[in-house]
Amino acid sequence: MAELRTDRLLLRRWRESDLEPWAAMNADPEVREHLGDVLTPEQSNAVVALMQAEFDERGYGWWAVEALDTGAFLGRAGLDRVDESLPFTGVDIGWRLTRAAWGHGYATEAALAGLAFGFESLGLPEIVASTTVANVRSQAVMRRIGMTRDLADDFDDPSVPGGPLRRCVLYRIRP
Template identity: 55%
Template structure:
């Protein structure tokens, strides 16, 4: 199903990527605190990732949107949903992910945007389930997934894109179904400052 979606929340706009987003995105991806649990990216690799995410939005009408905070900053990172990479052992499906610049942690932006992205996935796209995954040691992101109302699968999986022997290879998988998301109180926790890897 294709949509033409630009998502607005009380404080944020989730939108298609712009050329001006590349420089702050590369800076975000060069911040060791933001990328503590991610494979490092060069500026060129960061630009290529932005191009892939933009192409995914063009294709589907939804994806990992660039996030703007009007009156605060024209670009603070990305939040959204996108199809899983085929190499993942639990593909096909759709993942939710987010990555915000450190300067915008602590303001509740991730919570606001992630809930909007889930709403698009379940109410507009019609998905039955959305998953998230992160490095097993990334306790901050795992807590975020809990607050979204997601539940962890037992055990771990090795991310096939991460080199064997890397401490970032072991990942945990979380899920939330549409029926659980609709339950009163589901996902009402405050998501903030989380970093979830994008494939």
């Protein structure tokens, strides 16, 4: 499995020591604001197991994000196949960070590393990103990394029954 390094970050395989801070992140209503309900520790652990299995299967996925200077767990970032239920296909880039890591440019830095890996190592022709209409912070990261939005691509997430998390935006980038 490839590890990715930036000036300040290590995107690496998940460790047992990541489970507790990952669960704390997923129990934080502010972190989950645009994602849905908070998760229990058991649900968070199941997500890590799934991410690891998918990474092993295809050679890319969600990396744990660590601060190089302190070794602190900051969240996750990476690439994932677009869910079959969505009205578009391809490989999706994303990030989720602890609140303490917000506002430091880590999401942008991790996303740029993920884009480089996707285009240079995987040879992807395009990478997409989606989020809720209200998630302006993630949309700002998408623009900072060079992604563009076509309003015609906006969609309703079929896994969300209704409410503010249903309407989503889609951004795209090509090498």
